[in-house]
Amino acid sequence: MDILMYLKAFVVGGLLCVIGEVLVVKTKLTPARILVIYILTGVVLSAAGLYGPLADFAGAGATVPLTGFGHALSKGVIMAVQELGFLGAFTGGLTATAGGISAAVFFGTLVALCFKPKAKG
Numbered sequence: 001m002d003i004l005m006y007l008k009a010f011v012v013g014g015l016l017c018v019i020g021e022v023l024v025v026k027t028k029l030t031p032a033r034i035l036v037i038y039i040l041t042g043v044v045l046s047a048a049g050l051y052g053p054l055a056d057f058a059g060a061g062a063t064v065p066l067t068g069f070g071h072a073l074s075k076g077v078i079m080a081v082q083e084l085g086f087l088g089a090f091t092g093g094l095t096a097t098a099g100g101i102s103a104a105v106f107f108g109t110l111v112a113l114c115f116k117p118k119a120k121g
Helices: 003-026 031-047 051-058 066-114
Strands: none
Touching (some): 031 066
């Protein structure tokens, strides 16, 4: 494996996280709103044709953060609309991201079963 690939993923993913942290600390935006902003940013950058090259350049550094989820949603919708027409606008995003969503639900449940959750006090 090429060390440069890891460095690019680390730098791009780290910059996305730094932007999120600055938004949390310096604004009155709630974390939920910041998450939505990240997803919408990924969708908009994908629609503009800018996120695909970033994902190709940075690999997991661009596809793992929430902007990558927005990118995957938009790619799925575009492909489904090309194949199914108007109905694809409703099914494409979920079809494209079903694996990641399923994994998150499965592993979240697994962790919840392995550890005793405590309420924040």
